[in-house]
Amino acid sequence: MxxxxxxxxxxxxxxxxxxxxxxxxxxxxxxxxxxxxxxxxxxxxxxxxxxxxxxxxxxxxxxxxxxxxxxALNPPQRATLTIPIIREEVEALGKTYQHSLLERACQPVPPILHGVFHASLGEDVVYLKTLHFADDRPYAFEERHINLKAVPEARARKFEVSSANEWLVHNAPYSRGELSFSALNASDETAQILDCTPGTALFSMERITWMGEEPITHVKLIFAPGYRMHSVI
Structure with missing residues (x-):
């Protein structure tokens, strides 16, 4: 060491x-x-x-x-949450990665996240919309909130050169996280962003990470048609 x-x-x-x-x-x-x-x-x-x-x-x-x-004599067998860096995920497919920051704002915690980013937080969060590409084709649409109380450095970050996904993995260590997966049909807006037909079945993932009892970020990812999730346990 x-x-x-x-x-x-x-x-x-x-x-x-x-x-x-x-x-x-x-x-x-x-x-x-x-x-x-x-x-x-x-x-x-x-x-x-x-x-x-x-x-x-x-x-x-x-x-x-x-x-x-x-x-511990009998430690629990738990899966380890490793947050993938989307750039590395795309490059592992042999494709060229880039991302486009569609929206960035500092705003109050939205009501939908009051159960996670406690309503009493009293501080803004960084709100981001990002589109990730693989070979100039949409790969995933990301909607993210970052808790500035947990990661105050995020306030000054533009996330134009390095995506929030990659920056947080390297700069905001977490102690635990939660994942949820779902299938959804592309809305007109999502279909336009991901360049697919409205109503197309898409894979969606939501993730929340914490450092102790302090939430770090909530992110929702919607992947373009054809996405396959691969995990090793």
């Missing part, structure tokens, strides 16, 4: 995960105390605490007051 890695809780989490996966720390074994790990990594104890809390939320370690932290 490099010195840079130890400056962030995510870097420390990855190192702790490596030790668990490589059985340096066997299932059921005691993990060194936070103070000892902080000294080893040359970081604040709170940084180690954040990494351990994330592992505990994943069920990989068990934390008990006064008893310390142990590697």
């Amino acid at each position: 490099t010195l840079t890695d130890t400056n962030s809780w995510t870097g420390i989490r990855e190192e702790l995960l490596r030790r668990i996966h490589d059985r340096i720390w066997e299932p059921g074994s005691q993990i060194p105390h936070e103070a000892d790990l902080a000294e080893e990594f040359g970081c604040a104890r709170t940084t180690v605490n954040r990494a351990l809390r994330d592992l505990a939320e994943s069920g990989l370690v068990i934390r008990k007051r006064r008893a310390g932290t142990r590697v």
Whole structure:
């Protein structure tokens, strides 16, 4: 592990995960105390605490007051949410990627998202409409809200050179997320954007990511006809 890695809780989490996966720390074994790990990594104890809390939320370690932290004997088998970068997805198909920012605005949290971006948030969100292309053909239409309380740097981003999808993957680490999938028929507006016939069956995905209890972003993606989702578990 490099010195840079130890400056962030995510870097420390990855190192702790490596030790668990490589059985340096066997299932059921005691993990060194936070103070000892902080000294080893040359970081604040709170940084180690954040990494351990994330592992505990994943069920990989068990934390008990006064008893310390142990590697879980039977960690839950969970699928890992890895957010794909659409540019890489398109390029993996051997096609040329580009995106067009159709709309960008800072606006109040819309009522439809009050259950996610709490109505008491009291701050604007960045609202974006983006069209992704593969070889000059529409690939996916993206509608996104970014919580500026969680990612204040997004306020200054134009998202014209790098899409919000790619920028958030690299700059807004998340602790959990939710996905939902659906089929829908293309409306007149969607058909025009994706260059298909109104009523065409399309694949749609909605995703919400959080850092702890703070929502980061809500995105809805509608893919052009012929899209196939591929996942490895």
